Amino acid sequence: MSDRIFGGIGLVIAILFAWQASIIQESFLTDAVGPKVFPYIIAAVMGISSVYFLLKPDPEPHWPRAGRLAEIGLAVLVLAAYAELLPVAGFVIATAVAASYLTWRLGSRPVESLIIGIGTSVGIYIIFHLVLGLSLARGPFGF
Amino acid sequence: METLSSLADGFVVALTWQNLALALLGCFLGTIMGALPGLGPSNGVAILIPLAFTLGLGATPSLILLTSVYYGAMYGGRISSILLNIPGDEPAMMTCLDGYPMAQQGRAGEALALSGIASFVGSFFATWGLVLLAPQLVKVALLFGPAEYFALFTLAFATLGGISSTNQAKAAFAAALGLALAMIGVDTQTGVPRFTFGEVHLYDGIDFLVAIVGLFALSEVFVFLEHRGTDSDISAKPKMKIGRITPSWKLIRSCTPTMLRTTGLGFIAGVLPGAGASLGSFISYSMEKRLVDREGTFGKGDPRGVAAPEAGNNAAAGGALVPMLALGVPGSGTTAVLLAVLLSLNITPGPLLFSQNPDVVWGLIAALFIANFMLLAMNIPMVGFFTRLLLVPPRILMPIVAMISFVGIYGISGSSFDLLVMVGFGIMGWVLRKLDVPLVPVILGTLLGNEMEVNFRRAVNIANGDYLTLFASPLSITLWAIAIVGFVLPIFLGRLRQLKRMRLDDEGGVRD
Numbered sequence: 001m002s003d004r005i006f007g008g009i010g011l012v013i014a015i016l017f018a019w020q021a022s023i024i025q026e027s028f029l030t031d032a033v034g035p036k037v038f039p040y041i042i043a044a045v046m047g048i049s050s051v052y053f054l055l056k057p058d059p060e061p062h063w064p065r066a067g068r069l070a071e072i073g074l075a076v077l078v079l080a081a082y083a084e085l086l087p088v089a090g091f092v093i094a095t096a097v098a099a100s101y102l103t104w105r106l107g108s109r110p111v112e113s114l115i116i117g118i119g120t121s122v123g124i125y126i127i128f129h130l131v132l133g134l135s136l137a138r139g140p141f142g143f
Numbered sequence: 144m145e146t147l148s149s150l151a152d153g154f155v156v157a158l159t160w161q162n163l164a165l166a167l168l169g170c171f172l173g174t175i176m177g178a179l180p181g182l183g184p185s186n187g188v189a190i191l192i193p194l195a196f197t198l199g200l201g202a203t204p205s206l207i208l209l210t211s212v213y214y215g216a217m218y219g220g221r222i223s224s225i226l227l228n229i230p231g232d233e234p235a236m237m238t239c240l241d242g243y244p245m246a247q248q249g250r251a252g253e254a255l256a257l258s259g260i261a262s263f264v265g266s267f268f269a270t271w272g273l274v275l276l277a278p279q280l281v282k283v284a285l286l287f288g289p290a291e292y293f294a295l296f297t298l299a300f301a302t303l304g305g306i307s308s309t310n311q312a313k314a315a316f317a318a319a320l321g322l323a324l325a326m327i328g329v330d331t332q333t334g335v336p337r338f339t340f341g342e343v344h345l346y347d348g349i350d351f352l353v354a355i356v357g358l359f360a361l362s363e364v365f366v367f368l369e370h371r372g373t374d375s376d377i378s379a380k381p382k383m384k385i386g387r388i389t390p391s392w393k394l395i396r397s398c399t400p401t402m403l404r405t406t407g408l409g410f411i412a413g414v415l416p417g418a419g420a421s422l423g424s425f426i427s428y429s430m431e432k433r434l435v436d437r438e439g440t441f442g443k444g445d446p447r448g449v450a451a452p453e454a455g456n457n458a459a460a461g462g463a464l465v466p467m468l469a470l471g472v473p474g475s476g477t478t479a480v481l482l483a484v485l486l487s488l489n490i491t492p493g494p495l496l497f498s499q500n501p502d503v504v505w506g507l508i509a510a511l512f513i514a515n516f517m518l519l520a521m522n523i524p525m526v527g528f529f530t531r532l533l534l535v536p537p538r539i540l541m542p543i544v545a546m547i548s549f550v551g552i553y554g555i556s557g558s559s560f561d562l563l564v565m566v567g568f569g570i571m572g573w574v575l576r577k578l579d580v581p582l583v584p585v586i587l588g589t590l591l592g593n594e595m596e597v598n599f600r601r602a603v604n605i606a607n608g609d610y611l612t613l614f615a616s617p618l619s620i621t622l623w624a625i626a627i628v629g630f631v632l633p634i635f636l637g638r639l640r641q642l643k644r645m646r647l648d649d650e651g652g653v654r655d
Contacts, residue, residue, distance in 0.1 A: 003578065006578050014319075020337075020338050021337070024335060025335055026335060027333045027334060027335050031600055032603055032607060033599070033600040035333055035337055037600075038595075038596040038599055038600070039326050039337070039338075042322045043323075045315055045319040046316060046320065048312075049313070049316040050316065053313075053316075058313075058578075058579060064369045068368075071368055071369075072368055072369060072570075072573070075364070076570050079361075079545070079569070080566050082549070083549070083562030083563045083565075083566060084559050084563070086549070098542075098546065099543070099545075099546050102541065102542035105371075106368060106371055106537060106541060107371050107536075107538045108538050116539055116542070120539075120542055120546060124543070124547065128194075128550055128554075132194075132198055133198075134197050134198070134554050135197075135557075136550065136553070137553060
């Protein structure tokens with residue numbers, strides 16, 4: 001079933017891709033092939049393979065239970081929030097929070113994970129910023 | 144002779160303090176990344192690429208650092224195979240078969256030392272093979288026009304897909320997906336924006352480094368989140384006694400023919416586009432089993448069963464560099480990642496690389512020789528240090544991997560948008576791995592997509608819009624034929640299926 005859904009999504013993507021290719025504004029200075037042909041070929045390959053999944057799906061993969069899916073979803077949200085807040089909160093604080101969250105969810109005890117998170121963050125800051133001179137996001141406190 | 148003098152020049156380039164230090168650092172980090180389950184050579188190199196850039200390293204130093212990581216990971220992968228029965232990376236999988244039984248018999252140290260020597264033999268001779276073969280291949284490459292290059296790229300996708308997935312349709316889908324991602328951005332030939340949806344950030348296209356780090360490194364974090372507390376959780380494994388770490392001469396001598404044979408075989412497997420180190424170690428092991436396993440000891444802790452796959456995968460790792468440097472078509476997943484380094488440094492691999500940047504090529508090759516000796520030194524006397532590193536639990540390790548991925552990408556672009564795209568690629572990588580869609584063709588597609596299209600359009604334009612020009616020369620017809628065979632053949636080969644079933648045991652980790 002998963003493969004069928006995947007095939008359906010793939011087919012939709014292929015069609016959308018081909019449609020987007022068809023509305024590319026060609027400039028008056030174009031070559032014999034133009035910017036559309038290669039995307040059409042790609043869309044065709046994608047579409048054909050998607051149809052194949054629809055017709056001959058592989059055995060069902062082992063999906064995690066709903067709880068674990070939510071776990072992964074939450075981790076994605078945390079990482080997305082991290083990406084957005086990094087320039088606002090500064091590297092050390094944002095990283096400590098995100099790293100604590102991840103290590104907690106991967107099985108550390110709460111207090112322990114706070115320490116590991118801060119350790120990870122400060123460690124990376126020392127190695128990459130202070131030693132290697134990489135520029136990291138500066139927050140309101142300059143780190 | 145010419146080759147030898149170029150190699151000597153290469154040693155002059157490589158033997159600076161900075162390059163030696165980078166090679167040492169690369170070997171060290173590579174061995175760690177290879178040894179730690181969940182971090183293979185592709186991930187290791189992917190995480191470090193952004194760092195090499197942000198540190199402002201030049202082309203040669205960056206390449207030395209990253210290929211040392213690559214070689215190091217090939218050495219390191221065996222450590223957890225032998226001690227924990229979990230391959231540290233995909234190519235080290237076959238080492239589990241005899242390495243772990245040896246460890247259970249209390250001969251872990253011997254197995255580690257022997258496999259270290261086998262790794263050295265494999266990569267040492269493969270580096271010589273690289274020295275001898277790459278310049279020859281460059282001569283062939285000069286015969287390539289745009290149509291031939293287009294056929295060659297297709298061949299790379301066909302064979303890479305053919306080997307890396309159980310399902311050819313999924314490999315084709317992955318390649319198309321990668322190519323589709325490469326199309327995003329301003330068209331290089333006519334200057335019109337494509338698939339940008341009016342988003343300014345997308346005009347430059349999607350940076351393939353963002354895609355690589357997301358697909359490889361971040362998706363690994365999600366896999367660990369998924370498996371926490373289950374059977375696949377590695378923190379619950381019992382510890383293993385190492386025992387003596389020096390193998391007897393008798394043991395080494397008895398394994399020497401095996402090592403030499405599998406080195407040759409592995410090297411050939413590596414040179415073939417798409418095959419890579421995993422296949423190298425697999426066919427090395429199966430060939431040796433058929434040749435020398437008279438008492439049926441393979442699989443029960445036969446030292447030759449440890450030496451064979453290790454020599455094979457390291458030789459393949461060296462072999463995979465040949466098509467990458469000489470033709471610009473990577474021979475494996477990790478060399479695809481290394482290709483990303485070259486492209487981001489504005490160096491186009493291929494025949495011109497050897498004539499325009501000989502210092503880069505030969506400096507790199509010389510550094511590989513040096514790295515090999517460093518790795519031998521690190522992996523035999525100091526192996527105890529690396530085995531202790533295996534005690535770092537993934538719950539601490541994986542967040543560090545994730546955070547370093549962010550640091551690298553942020554260091555390059557400084558934009559939150561790229562980080563969000565990376566998270567998106569991370570989750571996409573996880574879903575694709577679940578569905579058994581190989582990730583390497585996706586990467587290859589994003590890397591080669593524009594180059595492939597440029598060659599396609601150039602060929603057809605030269606022929607005034609005649610598409611048949613793509614199949615006009617004997618060389619391109621040959622390449623197309625190999626591509627078709629490479630794509631179709633695995634469907635009929637039952638034995639390869641078996642290999643894949645074994646590979647899929649570990650949830651379709653990143654394939655080399």
